[in-house]
Amino acid sequence: MGEVKIILLFILNARENIMSDLKDHFIDWLRDAHAMEEQAETMLNGMKDRVKDYPQLHNRVIQHLEETKQQQQQLKSCIERLDTSTSSMKDLAGKAVALGQTLSGFFVEDEIVKGSMSSYVFEHMEIASYTTLIAAAELVGDYETQMVLEKILKQEQAMADWLLENMPSITKAYLNQK
Known part of the structure; x- marks a missing residue:
């Protein structure tokens, strides 16, 4: 009987460790999403x-x-509710990359077209990130965060759809100004 208890304790401990690892990944990904929104x-x-x-x-x-x-604030609230904080390093790194991308646009003549294309790609990266986060939230049982992520995902999809729908007119407007 003692061996059965030991095995059960081992199984329960292993499950707790797995759930802890899952939650750690989930929190890291939430921090990544916050940095991405910055x-x-x-x-x-x-x-x-x-x-x-x-x-x-x-x-x-x-x-x-x-x-x-608004998404930044919502993500920050989710992260804080999980008793953790945003990653200042990830936020700073994200801002540095964004600044580089912004400054690089000053040197290209067709920035409006390339900027629209880059924005479309970035929106799809966000869509992939939030789709992943929603699955993770469901797995760890954080349904409150899951609902927030689903709302954000819809906003990102709407922006990507808008960019795709309007890219031809943006391109034509740019070319007509030449």
């Missing part, structure tokens, strides 16, 4: 002033910038 904010801030000649794009960038700021 990067998005920096990129969108850099982009909004340079697309003023394209009113529809300008308005959509401003709208998504506001969504991005």
Whole structure:
């Protein structure tokens, strides 16, 4: 009988360790998502002033910038609810990368077209990230965070859809200005 108890304790301990590892990954990925949204904010801030000649794009960038700021707060709340904090290093690294991307746009003539393409790619990276996070939230049983992530995912999908739908008109508008 003692051997059965030891085996059961071993199994329970192993399960707790697995769940702890899963939660650790989940928290790391939430921090990554927060850093990603900080990067998005920096990129969108850099982009909004340079697309003023394209009113529809300008308005959509401003709208998504506001969504991005809200997403940061929502992610921060989820992370804090899990008794942890955002990663300052990841946030700083994300901002540095975004600044580099923003500055690189100053040196290309067709920045508006390439910027739209880059934004579309970035939105899909966010979509992949949130899809992964939703699955992880479900697995660790964090349904409150899962609902937040599902809302954010819809916003990212809407932005990606908007970019894809409007890329032809953005391209034509750029070429017509030449």
